[in-house]
Amino acid sequence: MKLRVFDNEELVARALGERIASAVRQRPNIVLGLPTGRTPIATYAELRRLHLEQGLSFARASTFNLDEFVGLHGRHPGSFRFFMQRHLFDTVDLAPERIHFLDGMAADLDVECERYERDIAALGGIDLQVLGIGSNGHIGFNEPAEELVANTHHVELHEGTRRDNAAQFGGDPARVPREALSMGMGTILRAGALILVATGERKARCIERTVRGPVTTRLPASFLQMHRAVEVYLDRPAASLLAVE
Numbered sequence: 001m002k003l004r005v006f007d008n009e010e011l012v013a014r015a016l017g018e019r020i021a022s023a024v025r026q027r028p029n030i031v032l033g034l035p036t037g038r039t040p041i042a043t044y045a046e047l048r049r050l051h052l053e054q055g056l057s058f059a060r061a062s063t064f065n066l067d068e069f070v071g072l073h074g075r076h077p078g079s080f081r082f083f084m085q086r087h088l089f090d091t092v093d094l095a096p097e098r099i100h101f102l103d104g105m106a107a108d109l110d111v112e113c114e115r116y117e118r119d120i121a122a123l124g125g126i127d128l129q130v131l132g133i134g135s136n137g138h139i140g141f142n143e144p145a146e147e148l149v150a151n152t153h154h155v156e157l158h159e160g161t162r163r164d165n166a167a168q169f170g171g172d173p174a175r176v177p178r179e180a181l182s183m184g185m186g187t188i189l190r191a192g193a194l195i196l197v198a199t200g201e202r203k204a205r206c207i208e209r210t211v212r213g214p215v216t217t218r219l220p221a222s223f224l225q226m227h228r229a230v231e232v233y234l235d236r237p238a239a240s241l242l243a244v245e
Ligand code: PGA
Pocket: 036, 037, 038, 039, 040, 132, 133, 134, 135, 138, 139, 140
């Protein structure tokens, strides 16, 4: 894993925004995998800025988001689709037909998961997958467990994860959906390149275990060690348990 440590969150967002922008410039028809969460908000702001001020174009790019709640339509303010519209899609010039999302309202969720895998494969796979990490080591909604499901699948969310997502639901964890659809670790590991981003001291322990620890389903992020092209973008607090400069 290639570690990149920055003094603060703002510098992480600037560097990661520039890293993504340069991949898009190099390969305008790139297929991007995108995360939601608090961590990437500043990076999306940087991408909006690069689009508005420097003409960075996403017109030929495609995107696949990692996950979505079950039972919410894309206009629900708690949905990840809504989050992405607000933080990126409404501003940049992505073609709507090249934005791919799991549909948490699909009548048959298993069929919907298979559809997503097929759509990813049809575009030749994801070139660059950006990932956040939960403080319990989850990636997408691949929660720590005895076993993991490799492909896109239907998941039951842990209580802690529902609490972490309560902000978009009026601060009430009880209103956070109990289920979600998520790319599996296999879907993620098939991407050409991976970028994991984490900021804040809350993530330090799981980052240390992700980078240095054994590969275990008890920490889904540890599976990233098995990919040949992983970059990890960290601020100093998130890197505080790693002995790196
Ligand atoms: P966060 O979430 O960026 O809000 O900490 C990350 C995640 O749960 O994947």
